[in-house]
Amino acid sequence: MKTVAIASLCALAFVSSVQADGDAAAGAKVFAQCSACHTVGAGAQNSVGPVLNGVVGRAAGSYPGYRYSSAMRKSGLTWDEATLLRYLKAPDQVLPGTKMAFPGISSDADLHNVIAYLKQQTQE
Ligand code: HEC
Known part of the structure:
Protein backbone atom coordinates (compact mmCIF):
# COMPACT_ATOMS: atom_id res chain seq x y z
CA MET A 1 0.00 0.00 0.00
CA LYS A 2 2.71 2.41 1.09
CA THR A 3 4.79 1.60 -2.00
CA VAL A 4 1.87 2.32 -4.30
CA ALA A 5 1.29 5.67 -2.63
CA ILE A 6 4.95 6.62 -2.95
CA ALA A 7 5.09 5.50 -6.57
CA SER A 8 2.05 7.56 -7.51
CA LEU A 9 3.44 10.58 -5.68
CA CYS A 10 6.60 10.25 -7.74
CA ALA A 11 4.56 10.00 -10.91
CA LEU A 12 2.69 13.16 -9.93
CA ALA A 13 5.91 14.98 -9.18
CA PHE A 14 7.24 13.98 -12.58
CA VAL A 15 4.14 15.12 -14.43
CA SER A 16 4.05 18.48 -12.68
CA SER A 17 7.73 19.09 -13.32
CA VAL A 18 7.16 18.51 -17.04
CA GLN A 19 4.33 21.01 -16.90
CA ALA A 20 6.16 23.61 -14.86
CA ASP A 21 9.11 23.79 -17.19
CA GLY A 22 9.26 21.91 -20.43
CA ASP A 23 12.36 20.56 -22.09
CA ALA A 24 13.79 23.19 -24.41
CA ALA A 25 15.90 20.70 -26.38
CA ALA A 26 12.80 18.64 -27.13
CA GLY A 27 11.00 21.92 -27.88
CA ALA A 28 13.55 22.73 -30.59
CA LYS A 29 12.30 19.66 -32.45
CA VAL A 30 8.67 20.69 -31.98
CA PHE A 31 9.61 24.11 -33.37
CA ALA A 32 10.34 22.44 -36.71
CA GLN A 33 6.57 22.64 -37.22
CA CYS A 34 6.70 26.40 -36.73
CA SER A 35 9.81 27.17 -38.72
CA ALA A 36 8.02 27.10 -42.08
CA CYS A 37 6.52 30.44 -41.00
CA HIS A 38 8.55 31.73 -38.03
CA THR A 39 12.22 32.39 -37.39
CA VAL A 40 14.15 32.86 -34.14
CA GLY A 41 17.75 33.56 -33.17
CA ALA A 42 20.32 36.03 -34.44
CA GLY A 43 19.30 37.65 -37.73
CA ALA A 44 15.69 36.38 -37.55
CA GLN A 45 13.37 38.07 -40.06
CA ASN A 46 9.61 38.39 -40.30
CA SER A 47 8.31 36.03 -42.98
CA VAL A 48 4.88 34.38 -43.23
CA GLY A 49 4.67 34.93 -39.47
CA PRO A 50 6.42 37.39 -37.14
CA VAL A 51 9.84 36.85 -35.55
CA LEU A 52 9.37 34.94 -32.29
CA ASN A 53 12.46 36.16 -30.41
CA GLY A 54 11.33 37.48 -27.04
CA VAL A 55 7.73 36.44 -27.64
CA VAL A 56 7.20 35.05 -24.13
CA GLY A 57 5.93 38.02 -22.13
CA ARG A 58 5.39 40.22 -25.21
CA ALA A 59 2.11 41.95 -26.07
CA ALA A 60 0.36 40.13 -28.94
CA GLY A 61 0.69 41.80 -32.32
CA SER A 62 3.61 44.01 -31.37
CA TYR A 63 6.69 42.82 -33.30
CA PRO A 64 8.02 45.77 -35.36
CA GLY A 65 7.46 45.69 -39.11
CA TYR A 66 5.06 42.74 -39.21
CA ARG A 67 1.53 43.13 -40.64
CA TYR A 68 -0.70 41.33 -38.16
CA LEU A 88 -0.89 27.06 -29.61
CA LYS A 89 -3.39 24.34 -28.82
CA ALA A 90 -6.16 25.86 -30.96
CA PRO A 91 -5.14 29.17 -32.59
CA ASP A 92 -8.39 29.99 -34.38
CA GLN A 93 -10.54 29.09 -31.38
CA VAL A 94 -8.63 31.34 -29.01
CA LEU A 95 -8.35 34.10 -31.59
CA PRO A 96 -11.02 33.87 -34.29
CA GLY A 97 -9.75 35.67 -37.38
CA THR A 98 -6.07 35.04 -36.72
CA LYS A 99 -4.16 34.55 -39.94
CA MET A 100 -1.93 31.90 -38.39
CA ALA A 101 -2.97 28.90 -40.48
CA PHE A 102 -1.88 26.26 -38.03
CA PRO A 103 -4.18 23.58 -36.61
CA GLY A 104 -2.55 23.56 -33.17
CA ILE A 105 -0.54 21.10 -31.09
CA SER A 106 -2.54 18.57 -29.13
CA SER A 107 0.20 17.06 -26.98
CA ASP A 108 0.61 18.94 -23.69
CA ALA A 109 4.22 17.78 -23.41
CA ASP A 110 5.00 19.17 -26.89
CA LEU A 111 3.31 22.45 -25.97
CA HIS A 112 5.31 22.85 -22.75
CA ASN A 113 8.51 21.91 -24.54
CA VAL A 114 8.07 24.37 -27.40
CA ILE A 115 7.25 27.15 -24.91
CA ALA A 116 10.42 26.29 -22.96
CA TYR A 117 12.31 26.61 -26.25
CA LEU A 118 10.69 29.97 -27.04
CA LYS A 119 11.65 31.25 -23.56
CA GLN A 120 15.28 30.76 -24.52
CA GLN A 121 14.96 32.88 -27.69
CA THR A 122 15.75 36.20 -26.09
CA GLN A 123 17.78 37.87 -28.84
CA GLU A 124 16.50 41.20 -30.13
C1 HEC B 1 1.52 28.33 -41.67
C2 HEC B 1 2.33 29.31 -41.04
C3 HEC B 1 2.48 29.26 -39.52
C4 HEC B 1 2.85 28.18 -38.74
C5 HEC B 1 3.18 26.76 -39.18
C6 HEC B 1 2.92 28.69 -37.39
N1 HEC B 1 2.59 30.02 -37.35
FE1 HEC B 1 2.55 31.22 -35.70
N2 HEC B 1 1.88 32.76 -36.82
C7 HEC B 1 1.67 32.73 -38.19
C8 HEC B 1 1.08 33.97 -38.63
C9 HEC B 1 0.70 34.33 -40.06
C10 HEC B 1 0.95 34.77 -37.46
C11 HEC B 1 0.33 36.16 -37.36
C12 HEC B 1 -1.12 35.93 -36.94
C13 HEC B 1 -2.04 37.12 -37.01
O1 HEC B 1 -1.59 38.25 -37.25
O2 HEC B 1 -3.25 36.90 -36.80
C14 HEC B 1 1.46 33.98 -36.35
C15 HEC B 1 1.52 34.41 -35.03
C16 HEC B 1 2.07 33.71 -33.99
C17 HEC B 1 2.23 34.18 -32.64
C18 HEC B 1 1.86 35.57 -32.15
C19 HEC B 1 3.11 36.43 -32.29
C20 HEC B 1 2.97 37.90 -31.94
O3 HEC B 1 3.95 38.62 -32.19
O4 HEC B 1 1.93 38.32 -31.43
C21 HEC B 1 2.84 33.19 -31.92
C22 HEC B 1 3.22 33.23 -30.46
C23 HEC B 1 3.05 32.09 -32.82
N3 HEC B 1 2.57 32.41 -34.06
C24 HEC B 1 3.67 30.92 -32.47
C25 HEC B 1 3.77 29.81 -33.31
C26 HEC B 1 4.36 28.54 -32.91
C27 HEC B 1 5.04 28.29 -31.57
C28 HEC B 1 4.22 27.69 -33.96
C29 HEC B 1 4.59 26.23 -34.04
C30 HEC B 1 4.06 25.39 -32.99
C31 HEC B 1 3.57 28.44 -35.03
N4 HEC B 1 3.32 29.71 -34.60
C32 HEC B 1 3.28 27.93 -36.29
C33 HEC B 1 1.96 31.68 -39.04
C34 HEC B 1 2.31 30.40 -38.63
Whole structure:
Protein backbone atom coordinates (compact mmCIF):
# COMPACT_ATOMS: atom_id res chain seq x y z
CA MET A 1 0.00 0.00 0.00
CA LYS A 2 2.71 2.41 1.09
CA THR A 3 4.79 1.60 -2.00
CA VAL A 4 1.87 2.32 -4.30
CA ALA A 5 1.29 5.67 -2.63
CA ILE A 6 4.95 6.62 -2.95
CA ALA A 7 5.09 5.50 -6.57
CA SER A 8 2.05 7.56 -7.51
CA LEU A 9 3.44 10.58 -5.68
CA CYS A 10 6.60 10.25 -7.74
CA ALA A 11 4.56 10.00 -10.91
CA LEU A 12 2.69 13.16 -9.93
CA ALA A 13 5.91 14.98 -9.18
CA PHE A 14 7.24 13.98 -12.58
CA VAL A 15 4.14 15.12 -14.43
CA SER A 16 4.05 18.48 -12.68
CA SER A 17 7.73 19.09 -13.32
CA VAL A 18 7.16 18.51 -17.04
CA GLN A 19 4.33 21.01 -16.90
CA ALA A 20 6.16 23.61 -14.86
CA ASP A 21 9.11 23.79 -17.19
CA GLY A 22 9.26 21.91 -20.43
CA ASP A 23 12.36 20.56 -22.09
CA ALA A 24 13.79 23.19 -24.41
CA ALA A 25 15.90 20.70 -26.38
CA ALA A 26 12.80 18.64 -27.13
CA GLY A 27 11.00 21.92 -27.88
CA ALA A 28 13.55 22.73 -30.59
CA LYS A 29 12.30 19.66 -32.45
CA VAL A 30 8.67 20.69 -31.98
CA PHE A 31 9.61 24.11 -33.37
CA ALA A 32 10.34 22.44 -36.71
CA GLN A 33 6.57 22.64 -37.22
CA CYS A 34 6.70 26.40 -36.73
CA SER A 35 9.81 27.17 -38.72
CA ALA A 36 8.02 27.10 -42.08
CA CYS A 37 6.52 30.44 -41.00
CA HIS A 38 8.55 31.73 -38.03
CA THR A 39 12.22 32.39 -37.39
CA VAL A 40 14.15 32.86 -34.14
CA GLY A 41 17.75 33.56 -33.17
CA ALA A 42 20.32 36.03 -34.44
CA GLY A 43 19.30 37.65 -37.73
CA ALA A 44 15.69 36.38 -37.55
CA GLN A 45 13.37 38.07 -40.06
CA ASN A 46 9.61 38.39 -40.30
CA SER A 47 8.31 36.03 -42.98
CA VAL A 48 4.88 34.38 -43.23
CA GLY A 49 4.67 34.93 -39.47
CA PRO A 50 6.42 37.39 -37.14
CA VAL A 51 9.84 36.85 -35.55
CA LEU A 52 9.37 34.94 -32.29
CA ASN A 53 12.46 36.16 -30.41
CA GLY A 54 11.33 37.48 -27.04
CA VAL A 55 7.73 36.44 -27.64
CA VAL A 56 7.20 35.05 -24.13
CA GLY A 57 5.93 38.02 -22.13
CA ARG A 58 5.39 40.22 -25.21
CA ALA A 59 2.11 41.95 -26.07
CA ALA A 60 0.36 40.13 -28.94
CA GLY A 61 0.69 41.80 -32.32
CA SER A 62 3.61 44.01 -31.37
CA TYR A 63 6.69 42.82 -33.30
CA PRO A 64 8.02 45.77 -35.36
CA GLY A 65 7.46 45.69 -39.11
CA TYR A 66 5.06 42.74 -39.21
CA ARG A 67 1.53 43.13 -40.64
CA TYR A 68 -0.70 41.33 -38.16
CA SER A 69 -4.37 40.51 -38.66
CA SER A 70 -6.68 43.00 -37.00
CA ALA A 71 -7.84 40.13 -34.76
CA MET A 72 -4.30 39.85 -33.42
CA ARG A 73 -3.73 43.60 -33.13
CA LYS A 74 -6.95 44.10 -31.21
CA SER A 75 -6.70 40.95 -29.09
CA GLY A 76 -5.30 42.67 -26.00
CA LEU A 77 -3.48 39.40 -25.21
CA THR A 78 -0.06 39.12 -23.61
CA TRP A 79 1.96 36.02 -24.45
CA ASP A 80 2.46 34.69 -20.96
CA GLU A 81 2.85 30.93 -20.74
CA ALA A 82 -0.81 30.23 -19.99
CA THR A 83 -1.98 32.27 -22.99
CA LEU A 84 0.58 30.67 -25.29
CA LEU A 85 -0.57 27.24 -24.15
CA ARG A 86 -4.17 28.00 -25.05
CA TYR A 87 -3.34 29.70 -28.35
CA LEU A 88 -0.89 27.06 -29.61
CA LYS A 89 -3.39 24.34 -28.82
CA ALA A 90 -6.16 25.86 -30.96
CA PRO A 91 -5.14 29.17 -32.59
CA ASP A 92 -8.39 29.99 -34.38
CA GLN A 93 -10.54 29.09 -31.38
CA VAL A 94 -8.63 31.34 -29.01
CA LEU A 95 -8.35 34.10 -31.59
CA PRO A 96 -11.02 33.87 -34.29
CA GLY A 97 -9.75 35.67 -37.38
CA THR A 98 -6.07 35.04 -36.72
CA LYS A 99 -4.16 34.55 -39.94
CA MET A 100 -1.93 31.90 -38.39
CA ALA A 101 -2.97 28.90 -40.48
CA PHE A 102 -1.88 26.26 -38.03
CA PRO A 103 -4.18 23.58 -36.61
CA GLY A 104 -2.55 23.56 -33.17
CA ILE A 105 -0.54 21.10 -31.09
CA SER A 106 -2.54 18.57 -29.13
CA SER A 107 0.20 17.06 -26.98
CA ASP A 108 0.61 18.94 -23.69
CA ALA A 109 4.22 17.78 -23.41
CA ASP A 110 5.00 19.17 -26.89
CA LEU A 111 3.31 22.45 -25.97
CA HIS A 112 5.31 22.85 -22.75
CA ASN A 113 8.51 21.91 -24.54
CA VAL A 114 8.07 24.37 -27.40
CA ILE A 115 7.25 27.15 -24.91
CA ALA A 116 10.42 26.29 -22.96
CA TYR A 117 12.31 26.61 -26.25
CA LEU A 118 10.69 29.97 -27.04
CA LYS A 119 11.65 31.25 -23.56
CA GLN A 120 15.28 30.76 -24.52
CA GLN A 121 14.96 32.88 -27.69
CA THR A 122 15.75 36.20 -26.09
CA GLN A 123 17.78 37.87 -28.84
CA GLU A 124 16.50 41.20 -30.13
C1 HEC B 1 1.52 28.33 -41.67
C2 HEC B 1 2.33 29.31 -41.04
C3 HEC B 1 2.48 29.26 -39.52
C4 HEC B 1 2.85 28.18 -38.74
C5 HEC B 1 3.18 26.76 -39.18
C6 HEC B 1 2.92 28.69 -37.39
N1 HEC B 1 2.59 30.02 -37.35
FE1 HEC B 1 2.55 31.22 -35.70
N2 HEC B 1 1.88 32.76 -36.82
C7 HEC B 1 1.67 32.73 -38.19
C8 HEC B 1 1.08 33.97 -38.63
C9 HEC B 1 0.70 34.33 -40.06
C10 HEC B 1 0.95 34.77 -37.46
C11 HEC B 1 0.33 36.16 -37.36
C12 HEC B 1 -1.12 35.93 -36.94
C13 HEC B 1 -2.04 37.12 -37.01
O1 HEC B 1 -1.59 38.25 -37.25
O2 HEC B 1 -3.25 36.90 -36.80
C14 HEC B 1 1.46 33.98 -36.35
C15 HEC B 1 1.52 34.41 -35.03
C16 HEC B 1 2.07 33.71 -33.99
C17 HEC B 1 2.23 34.18 -32.64
C18 HEC B 1 1.86 35.57 -32.15
C19 HEC B 1 3.11 36.43 -32.29
C20 HEC B 1 2.97 37.90 -31.94
O3 HEC B 1 3.95 38.62 -32.19
O4 HEC B 1 1.93 38.32 -31.43
C21 HEC B 1 2.84 33.19 -31.92
C22 HEC B 1 3.22 33.23 -30.46
C23 HEC B 1 3.05 32.09 -32.82
N3 HEC B 1 2.57 32.41 -34.06
C24 HEC B 1 3.67 30.92 -32.47
C25 HEC B 1 3.77 29.81 -33.31
C26 HEC B 1 4.36 28.54 -32.91
C27 HEC B 1 5.04 28.29 -31.57
C28 HEC B 1 4.22 27.69 -33.96
C29 HEC B 1 4.59 26.23 -34.04
C30 HEC B 1 4.06 25.39 -32.99
C31 HEC B 1 3.57 28.44 -35.03
N4 HEC B 1 3.32 29.71 -34.60
C32 HEC B 1 3.28 27.93 -36.29
C33 HEC B 1 1.96 31.68 -39.04
C34 HEC B 1 2.31 30.40 -38.63
